[in-house]
Amino acid sequence: MIWKTLLGLAATLAYIFPALGAPSSGLGLASRSTDKYVFAHFMVGIVENYQLADWKEDMIAAQSIGIDAFALNCASIDSYTPTQLALAYEAAEQVGFKVFISFDFAYWNNGDTAKITAYMQQYAGHPAQMQYRGGAVVSTFVGDSFNWDPVKQGTSHPIYPLPNLQDPAEASTVAAKSANGAFSWLAWPTDGGNSIIPGPMTTVWDDRFFHFLAGKTYMAPVSPWFATHFNSKNWVFICENLPTLRWEQMLSLQPDLVEIISWNDYGESHYIGPYSAHHSDDGSSQWAKDMPHDAWRELYKPYIAAYKSGAKTPTVEEDKLVYWYRPTPKGVVCTGDSLGAPNGISMLSDSIFVATMLTSPATLTVHSGNNAPVKITVPAGIVTSNVSMGVGAQSFTVTRDGKTILSGQGGLDVRDSCTHYNFNVYVGSISE
Numbered sequence: 001m002i003w004k005t006l007l008g009l010a011a012t013l014a015y016i017f018p019a020l021g022a023p024s025s026g027l028g029l030a031s032r033s034t035d036k037y038v039f040a041h042f043m044v045g046i047v048e049n050y051q052l053a054d055w056k057e058d059m060i061a062a063q064s065i066g067i068d069a070f071a072l073n074c075a076s077i078d079s080y081t082p083t084q085l086a087l088a089y090e091a092a093e094q095v096g097f098k099v100f101i102s103f104d105f106a107y108w109n110n111g112d113t114a115k116i117t118a119y120m121q122q123y124a125g126h127p128a129q130m131q132y133r134g135g136a137v138v139s140t141f142v143g144d145s146f147n148w149d150p151v152k153q154g155t156s157h158p159i160y161p162l163p164n165l166q167d168p169a170e171a172s173t174v175a176a177k178s179a180n181g182a183f184s185w186l187a188w189p190t191d192g193g194n195s196i197i198p199g200p201m202t203t204v205w206d207d208r209f210f211h212f213l214a215g216k217t218y219m220a221p222v223s224p225w226f227a228t229h230f231n232s233k234n235w236v237f238i239c240e241n242l243p244t245l246r247w248e249q250m251l252s253l254q255p256d257l258v259e260i261i262s263w264n265d266y267g268e269s270h271y272i273g274p275y276s277a278h279h280s281d282d283g284s285s286q287w288a289k290d291m292p293h294d295a296w297r298e299l300y301k302p303y304i305a306a307y308k309s310g311a312k313t314p315t316v317e318e319d320k321l322v323y324w325y326r327p328t329p330k331g332v333v334c335t336g337d338s339l340g341a342p343n344g345i346s347m348l349s350d351s352i353f354v355a356t357m358l359t360s361p362a363t364l365t366v367h368s369g370n371n372a373p374v375k376i377t378v379p380a381g382i383v384t385s386n387v388s389m390g391v392g393a394q395s396f397t398v399t400r401d402g403k404t405i406l407s408g409q410g411g412l413d414v415r416d417s418c419t420h421y422n423f424n425v426y427v428g429s430i431s432e
Protein backbone atom coordinates (compact mmCIF):
# COMPACT_ATOMS: atom_id res chain seq x y z
CA MET A 1 0.00 0.00 0.00
CA ILE A 2 2.63 2.52 1.01
CA TRP A 3 4.61 2.30 -2.22
CA LYS A 4 1.79 3.65 -4.31
CA THR A 5 2.83 7.18 -3.49
CA LEU A 6 6.46 6.67 -4.32
CA LEU A 7 5.60 5.17 -7.66
CA GLY A 8 3.91 8.35 -8.72
CA LEU A 9 6.55 10.63 -7.33
CA ALA A 10 9.49 8.73 -8.72
CA ALA A 11 8.83 10.07 -12.17
CA THR A 12 8.80 13.66 -11.01
CA LEU A 13 11.94 13.46 -8.90
CA ALA A 14 14.39 14.03 -11.68
CA TYR A 15 17.27 15.38 -9.63
CA ILE A 16 20.70 15.47 -11.06
CA PHE A 17 23.15 14.88 -8.25
CA PRO A 18 26.32 16.83 -7.95
CA ALA A 19 29.38 14.68 -8.02
CA LEU A 20 30.16 13.90 -4.45
CA GLY A 21 33.51 13.60 -2.84
CA ALA A 22 34.72 10.58 -0.98
CA PRO A 23 32.31 9.22 1.59
CA SER A 24 31.68 10.64 4.01
CA SER A 25 30.96 12.87 6.91
CA GLY A 26 29.62 9.74 8.58
CA LEU A 27 33.11 8.47 9.22
CA GLY A 28 33.81 11.32 11.55
CA LEU A 29 30.93 10.26 13.74
CA ALA A 30 32.32 6.81 14.48
CA SER A 31 33.38 7.74 17.96
CA ARG A 32 29.98 9.17 18.89
CA SER A 33 28.63 5.84 20.04
CA THR A 34 26.91 6.77 23.26
CA ASP A 35 23.58 7.78 21.80
CA LYS A 36 23.09 5.27 19.02
CA TYR A 37 19.68 3.70 18.79
CA VAL A 38 18.05 1.10 16.59
CA PHE A 39 14.35 1.26 15.78
CA ALA A 40 12.01 -0.98 13.82
CA HIS A 41 9.16 0.13 11.58
CA PHE A 42 5.87 -1.25 12.85
CA MET A 43 2.70 -1.25 10.74
CA VAL A 44 -0.13 -0.25 13.06
CA GLY A 45 -2.52 -0.64 10.13
CA ILE A 46 -2.52 -4.43 10.43
CA VAL A 47 -2.93 -4.70 14.20
CA GLU A 48 -6.47 -3.46 14.61
CA ASN A 49 -7.17 -6.40 16.93
CA TYR A 50 -4.03 -6.21 19.04
CA GLN A 51 -4.40 -6.48 22.80
CA LEU A 52 -1.88 -5.20 25.31
CA ALA A 53 -0.33 -8.69 25.54
CA ASP A 54 0.31 -8.80 21.77
CA TRP A 55 2.15 -5.50 21.90
CA LYS A 56 4.23 -6.62 24.85
CA GLU A 57 5.15 -9.88 23.14
CA ASP A 58 6.44 -8.03 20.07
CA MET A 59 8.27 -5.46 22.19
CA ILE A 60 10.00 -8.06 24.34
CA ALA A 61 11.15 -9.91 21.21
CA ALA A 62 12.49 -6.67 19.75
CA GLN A 63 14.14 -5.66 23.00
CA SER A 64 15.93 -9.00 23.27
CA ILE A 65 18.02 -8.24 20.16
CA GLY A 66 18.77 -4.64 21.11
CA ILE A 67 15.99 -2.76 19.31
CA ASP A 68 15.18 0.34 21.35
CA ALA A 69 11.85 1.47 19.91
CA PHE A 70 9.14 0.85 17.36
CA ALA A 71 8.39 3.53 14.79
CA LEU A 72 4.62 3.24 14.77
CA ASN A 73 3.45 3.65 11.18
CA CYS A 74 0.01 5.24 11.38
CA ALA A 75 -2.44 5.95 8.61
CA SER A 76 -4.91 8.76 9.20
CA ILE A 77 -7.81 6.73 7.90
CA ASP A 78 -7.75 3.92 10.43
CA SER A 79 -10.36 4.46 13.13
CA TYR A 80 -8.43 2.20 15.52
CA THR A 81 -5.21 4.23 15.36
CA PRO A 82 -5.87 6.12 18.64
CA THR A 83 -6.75 2.91 20.48
CA GLN A 84 -3.73 1.02 19.21
CA LEU A 85 -1.38 3.95 19.86
CA ALA A 86 -2.59 4.12 23.45
CA LEU A 87 -2.03 0.36 23.85
CA ALA A 88 1.43 0.59 22.29
CA TYR A 89 2.53 3.40 24.61
CA GLU A 90 1.10 1.56 27.61
CA ALA A 91 2.75 -1.75 26.66
CA ALA A 92 6.07 -0.02 26.04
CA GLU A 93 5.93 1.65 29.41
CA GLN A 94 5.25 -1.69 31.07
CA VAL A 95 8.20 -3.48 29.44
CA GLY A 96 10.65 -0.57 29.46
CA PHE A 97 10.58 -0.19 25.68
CA LYS A 98 10.12 3.00 23.64
CA VAL A 99 7.88 4.01 20.75
CA PHE A 100 7.34 7.00 18.48
CA ILE A 101 4.86 7.84 15.76
CA SER A 102 5.69 7.58 12.08
CA PHE A 103 2.98 9.41 10.18
CA ASP A 104 2.33 7.66 6.88
CA PHE A 105 1.87 10.48 4.39
CA ALA A 106 0.35 8.14 1.86
CA TYR A 107 -2.64 9.01 4.08
CA TRP A 108 -1.73 12.22 5.96
CA ASN A 109 -1.16 15.50 4.16
CA ASN A 110 0.26 18.96 4.69
CA GLY A 111 -3.12 20.23 5.90
CA ASP A 112 -3.05 17.90 8.91
CA THR A 113 -0.86 20.14 11.10
CA ALA A 114 -3.49 20.47 13.82
CA LYS A 115 -4.12 16.72 14.06
CA ILE A 116 -0.42 15.91 14.04
CA THR A 117 0.22 18.56 16.69
CA ALA A 118 -2.54 17.05 18.84
CA TYR A 119 -0.91 13.60 18.64
CA MET A 120 2.47 15.07 19.54
CA GLN A 121 0.98 17.06 22.39
CA GLN A 122 -0.60 13.86 23.69
CA TYR A 123 2.49 11.66 23.48
CA ALA A 124 5.69 13.74 23.34
CA GLY A 125 6.12 13.66 27.10
CA HIS A 126 4.87 10.09 27.63
CA PRO A 127 7.29 7.94 29.65
CA ALA A 128 7.44 5.42 26.76
CA GLN A 129 8.06 8.08 24.09
CA MET A 130 11.46 7.74 22.38
CA GLN A 131 13.50 10.84 23.20
CA TYR A 132 16.64 11.76 21.30
CA ARG A 133 18.90 14.70 22.09
CA GLY A 134 16.23 16.30 24.22
CA GLY A 135 13.25 15.91 21.93
CA ALA A 136 10.48 13.42 21.24
CA VAL A 137 11.29 11.55 18.03
CA VAL A 138 8.67 11.67 15.30
CA SER A 139 9.04 10.38 11.77
CA THR A 140 7.14 9.82 8.54
CA PHE A 141 6.78 7.82 5.40
CA VAL A 142 7.06 10.40 2.61
CA GLY A 143 5.57 13.74 3.75
CA ASP A 144 8.71 15.48 2.51
CA SER A 145 7.10 18.89 2.26
CA PHE A 146 5.41 18.94 5.66
CA ASN A 147 6.46 21.92 7.79
CA TRP A 148 7.31 20.87 11.34
CA ASP A 149 7.73 24.39 12.76
CA PRO A 150 4.06 24.86 13.72
CA VAL A 151 4.03 21.40 15.33
CA LYS A 152 7.13 22.32 17.34
CA GLN A 153 5.49 25.56 18.42
CA GLY A 154 2.23 23.83 19.31
CA THR A 155 3.75 21.04 21.40
CA SER A 156 4.81 21.87 24.94
CA HIS A 157 7.40 19.08 25.10
CA PRO A 158 10.29 19.54 22.61
CA ILE A 159 10.01 17.31 19.54
CA TYR A 160 12.69 15.95 17.22
CA PRO A 161 11.24 15.34 13.73
CA LEU A 162 13.13 12.93 11.48
CA PRO A 163 10.86 12.80 8.43
CA ASN A 164 11.46 10.58 5.45
CA LEU A 165 13.02 12.45 2.55
CA GLN A 166 12.57 10.61 -0.70
CA ASP A 167 15.52 12.49 -2.07
CA PRO A 168 18.39 13.67 0.13
CA ALA A 169 18.74 16.83 -1.97
CA GLU A 170 15.47 17.96 -0.41
CA ALA A 171 17.37 18.59 2.85
CA SER A 172 17.78 22.22 1.79
CA THR A 173 14.04 22.84 1.39
CA VAL A 174 12.20 25.02 3.88
CA ALA A 175 10.14 22.03 5.07
CA ALA A 176 13.15 19.80 5.65
CA LYS A 177 14.91 22.63 7.48
CA SER A 178 12.09 22.62 10.02
CA ALA A 179 13.13 19.07 10.94
CA ASN A 180 16.14 17.92 12.96
CA GLY A 181 17.33 15.42 10.40
CA ALA A 182 15.92 12.86 8.01
CA PHE A 183 15.10 9.24 7.47
CA SER A 184 15.86 7.47 4.21
CA TRP A 185 13.58 4.82 2.80
CA LEU A 186 16.17 3.69 0.26
CA ALA A 187 16.96 0.39 1.95
CA TRP A 188 17.20 -1.70 -1.22
CA PRO A 189 19.10 -1.35 -4.48
CA THR A 190 17.11 1.33 -6.32
CA ASP A 191 17.77 4.31 -8.51
CA GLY A 192 15.97 6.46 -5.96
CA GLY A 193 12.53 5.87 -7.41
CA ASN A 194 10.97 2.47 -7.56
CA SER A 195 13.05 1.12 -10.43
CA ILE A 196 14.54 -2.27 -9.86
CA ILE A 197 18.27 -2.27 -10.41
CA PRO A 198 20.78 -5.08 -10.06
CA GLY A 199 22.35 -5.67 -6.67
CA PRO A 200 24.30 -5.54 -4.59
CA MET A 201 23.18 -2.61 -2.47
CA THR A 202 25.61 0.30 -2.26
CA THR A 203 25.83 3.24 0.13
CA VAL A 204 25.47 5.84 -2.59
CA TRP A 205 22.19 7.10 -1.12
CA ASP A 206 23.52 7.13 2.44
CA ASP A 207 26.49 9.16 1.24
CA ARG A 208 24.13 11.67 -0.33
CA PHE A 209 22.12 11.92 2.87
CA PHE A 210 25.31 12.59 4.85
CA HIS A 211 26.30 15.19 2.31
CA PHE A 212 23.02 17.08 2.10
CA LEU A 213 22.15 16.79 5.79
CA ALA A 214 25.54 18.35 6.54
CA GLY A 215 25.72 17.17 10.13
CA LYS A 216 22.02 16.98 10.95
CA THR A 217 20.76 13.65 12.23
CA TYR A 218 20.67 10.85 9.67
CA MET A 219 18.44 7.87 10.38
CA ALA A 220 19.55 5.13 7.99
CA PRO A 221 17.30 2.31 6.81
CA VAL A 222 18.21 -1.36 7.18
CA SER A 223 16.09 -4.01 5.52
CA PRO A 224 16.69 -7.68 4.78
CA TRP A 225 14.39 -8.30 1.81
CA PHE A 226 11.69 -6.96 -0.48
CA ALA A 227 9.12 -8.98 -2.41
CA THR A 228 5.51 -8.06 -2.84
CA HIS A 229 2.72 -9.56 -4.89
CA PHE A 230 -0.41 -7.43 -4.68
CA ASN A 231 -2.25 -6.45 -7.83
CA SER A 232 -1.38 -2.82 -7.01
CA LYS A 233 2.32 -3.64 -6.64
CA ASN A 234 4.02 -6.74 -7.86
CA TRP A 235 7.79 -6.67 -7.73
CA VAL A 236 11.01 -7.61 -5.97
CA PHE A 237 14.12 -5.65 -5.14
CA ILE A 238 17.41 -7.49 -5.56
CA CYS A 239 18.33 -8.27 -1.97
CA GLU A 240 20.21 -11.61 -1.89
CA ASN A 241 22.95 -11.06 0.72
CA LEU A 242 21.38 -7.81 1.96
CA PRO A 243 20.63 -9.20 5.46
CA THR A 244 24.34 -9.03 6.31
CA LEU A 245 25.64 -6.62 3.66
CA ARG A 246 23.45 -3.77 4.85
CA TRP A 247 24.66 -4.12 8.42
CA GLU A 248 28.27 -4.19 7.27
CA GLN A 249 27.51 -0.87 5.59
CA MET A 250 26.02 0.46 8.83
CA LEU A 251 29.08 -0.58 10.83
CA SER A 252 31.32 1.23 8.43
CA LEU A 253 29.15 4.36 7.99
CA GLN A 254 28.00 4.57 11.64
CA PRO A 255 24.92 6.73 10.98
CA ASP A 256 23.40 8.50 14.00
CA LEU A 257 20.36 6.22 14.08
CA VAL A 258 19.15 3.09 12.32
CA GLU A 259 15.58 2.09 11.54
CA ILE A 260 14.91 -1.46 10.48
CA ILE A 261 12.29 -1.80 7.75
CA SER A 262 10.40 -3.61 9.07
CA TRP A 263 9.07 -5.41 12.10
CA ASN A 264 5.81 -6.64 10.63
CA ASP A 265 5.24 -5.53 7.07
CA TYR A 266 4.37 -8.98 5.78
CA GLY A 267 3.08 -7.49 2.55
CA GLU A 268 6.57 -6.45 1.44
CA SER A 269 8.29 -9.52 2.92
CA HIS A 270 10.75 -7.49 4.99
CA TYR A 271 9.44 -8.39 8.44
CA ILE A 272 11.87 -9.57 11.08
CA GLY A 273 9.20 -9.98 13.74
CA PRO A 274 7.19 -13.13 14.30
CA TYR A 275 4.21 -13.85 12.07
CA SER A 276 1.95 -12.55 14.80
CA ALA A 277 -1.20 -14.45 15.57
CA HIS A 278 -3.45 -11.43 15.87
CA HIS A 279 -2.63 -9.25 12.90
CA SER A 280 -5.24 -8.74 10.21
CA ASP A 281 -4.50 -10.22 6.82
CA ASP A 282 -4.30 -7.84 3.88
CA GLY A 283 -3.81 -10.77 1.51
CA SER A 284 -0.09 -11.13 2.23
CA SER A 285 -0.62 -14.43 4.04
CA GLN A 286 -0.33 -15.93 0.56
CA TRP A 287 3.42 -15.29 0.64
CA ALA A 288 4.22 -14.63 4.32
CA LYS A 289 2.40 -17.35 6.23
CA ASP A 290 4.66 -20.30 7.12
CA MET A 291 7.61 -18.28 5.86
CA PRO A 292 9.28 -17.39 9.17
CA HIS A 293 11.93 -14.66 9.33
CA ASP A 294 12.64 -15.02 13.04
CA ALA A 295 16.20 -16.25 12.53
CA TRP A 296 17.06 -12.88 10.99
CA ARG A 297 16.70 -11.48 14.49
CA GLU A 298 19.44 -13.85 15.67
CA LEU A 299 21.57 -12.59 12.79
CA TYR A 300 20.78 -8.94 13.50
CA LYS A 301 21.52 -9.09 17.23
CA PRO A 302 25.34 -9.04 17.08
CA TYR A 303 25.24 -6.38 14.36
CA ILE A 304 23.02 -4.15 16.48
CA ALA A 305 25.40 -4.53 19.41
CA ALA A 306 28.39 -3.74 17.18
CA TYR A 307 26.67 -0.70 15.68
CA LYS A 308 25.86 0.67 19.11
CA SER A 309 29.39 0.19 20.39
CA GLY A 310 30.97 1.69 17.28
CA ALA A 311 32.67 -1.61 16.37
CA LYS A 312 33.47 -2.31 12.73
CA THR A 313 32.70 -6.01 12.97
CA PRO A 314 30.16 -7.99 15.00
CA THR A 315 31.26 -10.22 17.85
CA VAL A 316 30.19 -13.83 17.57
CA GLU A 317 29.88 -15.70 20.84
CA GLU A 318 28.63 -19.09 19.67
CA ASP A 319 28.75 -20.99 16.41
CA LYS A 320 25.53 -20.74 14.45
CA LEU A 321 24.26 -20.37 10.91
CA VAL A 322 21.27 -18.57 9.48
CA TYR A 323 19.98 -19.51 6.03
CA TRP A 324 17.40 -18.02 3.68
CA TYR A 325 16.05 -19.09 0.33
CA ARG A 326 13.02 -18.78 -1.88
CA PRO A 327 10.57 -21.68 -2.25
CA THR A 328 11.06 -22.12 -6.03
CA PRO A 329 13.60 -21.35 -8.75
CA LYS A 330 12.67 -18.12 -10.54
CA GLY A 331 11.86 -19.81 -13.84
CA VAL A 332 9.06 -21.98 -12.46
CA VAL A 333 5.65 -20.98 -13.83
CA CYS A 334 2.95 -20.93 -11.17
CA THR A 335 -0.28 -22.46 -12.36
CA GLY A 336 -2.95 -20.65 -10.34
CA ASP A 337 -1.78 -17.06 -10.35
CA SER A 338 -3.61 -14.50 -12.43
CA LEU A 339 -1.20 -11.70 -11.44
CA GLY A 340 1.86 -13.03 -13.16
CA ALA A 341 5.40 -13.17 -11.83
CA PRO A 342 6.72 -10.11 -9.96
CA ASN A 343 8.79 -7.58 -11.86
CA GLY A 344 12.53 -7.83 -11.40
CA ILE A 345 12.88 -11.56 -10.84
CA SER A 346 15.13 -12.03 -13.85
CA MET A 347 17.84 -10.16 -11.88
CA LEU A 348 17.63 -12.60 -8.98
CA SER A 349 19.98 -15.52 -8.70
CA ASP A 350 18.66 -18.98 -7.84
CA SER A 351 20.74 -19.39 -4.72
CA ILE A 352 20.64 -20.67 -1.18
CA PHE A 353 22.11 -18.03 1.17
CA VAL A 354 23.88 -19.00 4.38
CA ALA A 355 25.29 -16.58 6.95
CA THR A 356 27.79 -18.43 9.08
CA MET A 357 28.32 -16.95 12.52
CA LEU A 358 31.55 -18.53 13.69
CA THR A 359 33.94 -18.16 16.59
CA SER A 360 36.79 -19.49 14.41
CA PRO A 361 37.17 -20.65 10.78
CA ALA A 362 35.39 -23.80 9.63
CA THR A 363 34.04 -25.57 6.56
CA LEU A 364 30.44 -25.08 5.48
CA THR A 365 28.81 -27.79 3.37
CA VAL A 366 25.51 -27.04 1.69
CA HIS A 367 23.63 -29.85 0.01
CA SER A 368 20.91 -28.20 -2.02
CA GLY A 369 18.37 -30.63 -3.43
CA ASN A 370 19.61 -32.61 -6.38
CA ASN A 371 22.86 -30.62 -6.70
CA ALA A 372 26.15 -32.09 -5.53
CA PRO A 373 27.14 -30.89 -2.03
CA VAL A 374 29.23 -27.69 -2.06
CA LYS A 375 32.03 -27.15 0.46
CA ILE A 376 33.12 -23.62 1.35
CA THR A 377 35.90 -22.59 3.70
CA VAL A 378 34.51 -19.81 5.87
CA PRO A 379 36.36 -17.46 8.20
CA ALA A 380 35.42 -16.49 11.74
CA GLY A 381 32.79 -13.81 12.18
CA ILE A 382 29.65 -13.36 10.11
CA VAL A 383 29.96 -14.13 6.41
CA THR A 384 27.23 -14.79 3.86
CA SER A 385 27.92 -17.53 1.33
CA ASN A 386 25.62 -18.73 -1.41
CA VAL A 387 25.33 -21.84 -3.50
CA SER A 388 23.17 -22.75 -6.48
CA MET A 389 19.63 -23.67 -5.60
CA GLY A 390 18.68 -27.29 -6.17
CA VAL A 391 15.13 -28.62 -6.07
CA GLY A 392 14.44 -30.73 -2.99
CA ALA A 393 15.63 -30.77 0.62
CA GLN A 394 18.29 -28.35 1.85
CA SER A 395 20.91 -29.43 4.33
CA PHE A 396 23.66 -27.53 6.08
CA THR A 397 26.74 -28.82 7.88
CA VAL A 398 29.65 -27.00 9.48
CA THR A 399 32.79 -28.92 10.36
CA ARG A 400 35.91 -27.79 12.15
CA ASP A 401 39.04 -29.85 12.71
CA GLY A 402 37.27 -32.90 11.33
CA LYS A 403 34.36 -32.55 13.77
CA THR A 404 30.78 -31.67 12.85
CA ILE A 405 29.79 -28.66 14.90
CA LEU A 406 26.52 -27.68 13.21
CA SER A 407 24.17 -29.81 11.19
CA GLY A 408 20.55 -29.54 10.15
CA GLN A 409 17.92 -29.35 7.45
CA GLY A 410 16.28 -26.30 5.99
CA GLY A 411 12.68 -25.93 7.13
CA LEU A 412 11.29 -25.91 3.62
CA ASP A 413 11.99 -27.99 0.52
CA VAL A 414 12.57 -26.11 -2.72
CA ARG A 415 9.92 -27.14 -5.24
CA ASP A 416 9.70 -26.98 -9.00
CA SER A 417 5.98 -26.30 -9.03
CA CYS A 418 3.73 -23.68 -7.49
CA THR A 419 0.24 -22.30 -7.47
CA HIS A 420 1.10 -18.67 -6.57
CA TYR A 421 4.33 -16.76 -7.14
CA ASN A 422 6.26 -16.33 -3.92
CA PHE A 423 9.56 -14.47 -3.87
CA ASN A 424 9.61 -14.17 -0.11
CA VAL A 425 12.25 -16.29 1.64
CA TYR A 426 12.15 -18.99 4.26
CA VAL A 427 14.59 -18.07 7.03
CA GLY A 428 15.90 -20.51 9.60
CA SER A 429 18.87 -21.11 11.83
CA ILE A 430 20.97 -24.02 13.02
CA SER A 431 22.84 -23.83 16.28
CA GLU A 432 24.77 -26.23 18.48
Ligand SMILES: *[C@@H]1O[C@H](CO)[C@@H](O)[C@H](O)[C@H]1NC(C)=O
Binding pocket: 199, 240, 241, 349, 350, 351, 352, 386, 387, 388, 389
Ligand atom coordinates in the same frame (compact mmCIF):
# COMPACT_ATOMS: atom_id res chain seq x y z
C1 LIG B 1 25.67 -15.94 -5.36
O1 LIG B 1 24.85 -14.78 -5.37
C2 LIG B 1 25.20 -13.77 -6.31
C3 LIG B 1 24.23 -12.64 -6.16
O2 LIG B 1 24.09 -12.24 -4.85
C4 LIG B 1 25.18 -14.33 -7.72
O3 LIG B 1 25.63 -13.35 -8.61
C5 LIG B 1 26.02 -15.58 -7.80
O4 LIG B 1 25.86 -16.16 -9.07
C6 LIG B 1 25.58 -16.57 -6.73
N1 LIG B 1 26.40 -17.77 -6.81
C7 LIG B 1 25.86 -18.99 -6.63
C8 LIG B 1 26.83 -20.12 -6.76
O5 LIG B 1 24.70 -19.18 -6.39
